[in-house]
Amino acid sequence: MACSMSIDDSLGRPLRDLRISVTDRCNFRCTYCMPREKFGPDHTYLAKQEILSYEEMTRVVQSLLPLGLKKVRITGGEPLLRKDIAVFVTMLRDLDAHLDIALTTNGILLGKNAKRLYESGLNRVTVSIDAVEEQVFQKITDSRNSPRDVFAGIHAAQESGLMVKVNCVVKNGVNEHQLVPIVEAFSSKGIAVRFIEYMDVGTTNDWNLESVVSGEDMRKTLTKHSGQMKRNPAVHPSDVARMWSLPNGTEVGFIESVSQPFCGDCSRARLSAHGSLYTCLFSEKGTDLRSIVRFGANEEEISKVIQNIWTKRDDRYSELRGENEADRQPVEMSFIGG
Numbered sequence: 001m002a003c004s005m006s007i008d009d010s011l012g013r014p015l016r017d018l019r020i021s022v023t024d025r026c027n028f029r030c031t032y033c034m035p036r037e038k039f040g041p042d043h044t045y046l047a048k049q050e051i052l053s054y055e056e057m058t059r060v061v062q063s064l065l066p067l068g069l070k071k072v073r074i075t076g077g078e079p080l081l082r083k084d085i086a087v088f089v090t091m092l093r094d095l096d097a098h099l100d101i102a103l104t105t106n107g108i109l110l111g112k113n114a115k116r117l118y119e120s121g122l123n124r125v126t127v128s129i130d131a132v133e134e135q136v137f138q139k140i141t142d143s144r145n146s147p148r149d150v151f152a153g154i155h156a157a158q159e160s161g162l163m164v165k166v167n168c169v170v171k172n173g174v175n176e177h178q179l180v181p182i183v184e185a186f187s188s189k190g191i192a193v194r195f196i197e198y199m200d201v202g203t204t205n206d207w208n209l210e211s212v213v214s215g216e217d218m219r220k221t222l223t224k225h226s227g228q229m230k231r232n233p234a235v236h237p238s239d240v241a242r243m244w245s246l247p248n249g250t251e252v253g254f255i256e257s258v259s260q261p262f263c264g265d266c267s268r269a270r271l272s273a274h275g276s277l278y279t280c281l282f283s284e285k286g287t288d289l290r291s292i293v294r295f296g297a298n299e300e301e302i303s304k305v306i307q308n309i310w311t312k313r314d315d316r317y318s319e320l321r322g323e324n325e326a327d328r329q330p331v332e333m334s335f336i337g338g
């Protein structure tokens with residue numbers, strides 16, 4: 001393992017976690033993320049040569065290990081659409097046997113990929129599913145797929161030895177009636193569910209506060225059905241989900257980035273598919289690392305550039321939400337990596 005120090009940003013937060021968007025494409029058109037009106041046949045995706053190669057992304061990760069990086073999350077767009085994604089996992093695993101490597105996916109292609117991903121050194125998958133009722137699922141994802149396809153992917157992942165978590169974004173008037181069925185569907189399989197407040201990422205999803213269901217309201221719904229919930233102590237300060245338990249012991253997580261922001265512990269950087277580094281999910285601008293990498297910079301040089309960016313970081317968008325809103329043009333989630 002690489003010997004590592006730690007670098008802190010201007011608010012004392014270390015850089016521990018890198019999310020890499022390996023593609024800006026997706027096989028779903030979730031209405032809150034890539035609405036078809038904005039991501040239709042005319043949308044221009046990144047060309048192959050604009051996207052970082054696995055070698056280039058691996059070099060960025062390698063340059064971050066001496067700065068204290070502990071975790072990489074592969075995401076997108078839909079990461080399983082990228083060819084030979086397991087090869088990338090192997091390259092990351094070869095860098096560091098202790099690196100925590102996770103992947104976020106909509107699960108449709110997981111059945112085909114799970115075994116290889118596990119064998120390549122992937123530790124964990126987070127599968128996003130916002131409804132177990134087929135009609136609701138198809139409406140949200142704007143697809144003809146069935147939740148059964150996602151269940152099959154999850155089953156394959158568990159069989160292969162991967163740890164599995166489930167993420168569900170809750171949107172008012174769309175899927176709040178799916179809270180109880182989702183908990184019931186997964187608790188019996190020993191899979192932790194985390195409910196996410198709908199966020200104002202990007203510029204295409206017409207977000208408004210009325211569409212947000214707060215974690216507190218989600219807990220009220222669950223409590224009404226299953227009994228009083230209890231808050232569990234946090235295990236790691238940088239965990240984005242706050243864990244609660246139902247009376248029967250089932251643990252449920254809540255990612256309350258709108259109602260209870262957690263910027264104070266945010267140790268995440270993001271690498272977009274076209275190789276820019278973003279220090280916040282709500283950043284309007286990133287720093288182009290692709291040119292530096294393609295210009296032939298070695299790991300030490302890339303490391304210095306990132307160190308320079310990180311030590312100046314003062315992002316805490318979710319805590320400041322509502323102030324200075326006008327004319328913001330934050331980058332899309334499918335591009336920057338959720």
Ligand code: SAM
Pocket residue numbers: 026032033075076077078079104105106126127128167168169196197198199200201205333334337338
């Ligand atoms: N396609 C993969 C998936 O859906 O899991 C990976 C990329 S997706 C952008 C990552 C996560 O971001 C998903 O769990 C998705 O539900 C979540 N997400 C996307 N847009 C969001 C929004 N506006 N608010 C909250 N979560 C969002």
Ligand code: SF4
Pocket residue numbers: 026027028029030033034076077078106128334
């Ligand atoms: Fe695709 Fe994931 Fe965005 Fe849905 S949330 S459109 S699956 S990238």
Ligand code: SF4
Pocket residue numbers: 262263264266267268279280281282315316317318319
């Ligand atoms: Fe981190 Fe930015 Fe989200 Fe705050 S708003 S938790 S700084 S990504």
